[in-house]
Amino acid sequence: MKHFDHNAHHHPFLLARVPEGARTALDVGCGHGAFARELAAMGLAVTAVDREVEAAVPGFRRADVLTDDLGGPYDFVSCIAVLHHLPLEEGLTRLRSLVAPGGVLAVLGLAREEGALDRALSLVSVPLNLAHRLVRDDPPQTAPVRGWSLSLREIREVADRVVPGARFRRHLYWRYSMVWAAPGAGGRN
Numbered sequence: 350m351k352h353f354d355h356n357a358h359h360h361p362f363l364l365a366r367v368p369e370g371a372r373t374a375l376d377v378g379c380g381h382g383a384f385a386r387e388l389a390a391m392g393l394a395v396t397a398v399d400r401e402v403e404a405a406v407p408g409f410r411r412a413d414v415l416t417d418d419l420g421g422p423y424d425f426v427s428c429i430a431v432l433h434h435l436p437l438e439e440g441l442t443r444l445r446s447l448v449a450p451g452g453v454l455a456v457l458g459l460a461r462e463e464g465a466l467d468r469a470l471s472l473v474s475v476p477l478n479l480a481h482r483l484v485r486d487d488p489p490q491t492a493p494v495r496g497w498s499l500s501l502r503e504i505r506e507v508a509d510r511v512v513p514g515a516r517f518r519r520h521l522y523w524r525y526s527m528v529w530a531a532p533g534a535g536g537r538n
Contacts, residue, residue: 356384356457357384359429373449378398379402385404388425393425421446421447425452428458454512454515454531457526460503461499501517512529
């Protein structure tokens with residue numbers, strides 16, 4: 350059967366969150382660099398980091414988001430299917446510190462189902478996932494897989510303290526997004 354990349358399906362949503370006038374981007378947990386290449390195609394100077402996977406993308410560095418110097422701040426910071434690999438509050442605090450004033454942090458994450466809406470989206474995702482796998486053949490991802498234990502409600506509770514005003518949205522294919530705009534309009538790189 351063909352492969353369908355659930356994360357890549359949401360790239361257009363994330364790309365639409367790049368702030369107008371942005372010049373720099375950091376892609377945390379870039380995997381093989383597909384999203385980093387899409388950001389670069391928009392004209393952004395991209396730094397792509399991953400702790401586990403070697404990416405063939407300009408600006409790639411093997412790095413740990415929690416411990417390594419990643420430069421910045423950046424006008425746009427993306428974090429796709431990585432946050433559940435990190436201690437949540439420490440991870441969000443670190444990501445927030447990498448966003449320039451007026452910049453945007455865009456997270457695509459995974460959260461444990463909790464409640465009827467979560468179960469309904471999961472139920473709808475199953476046949477759609479099978480249909481996509483019949484017609485799509487995305488490159489398989491070899492990034493490490495780790496279960497996610499926190500619900501979206503629990504993630505929101507931490508985010509309310511660390512990145513107040515972040516906007517959350519549930520998506521198909523067992524994903525959620527969190528988009529936070531840093532205060533301030535000046536200070537662009």
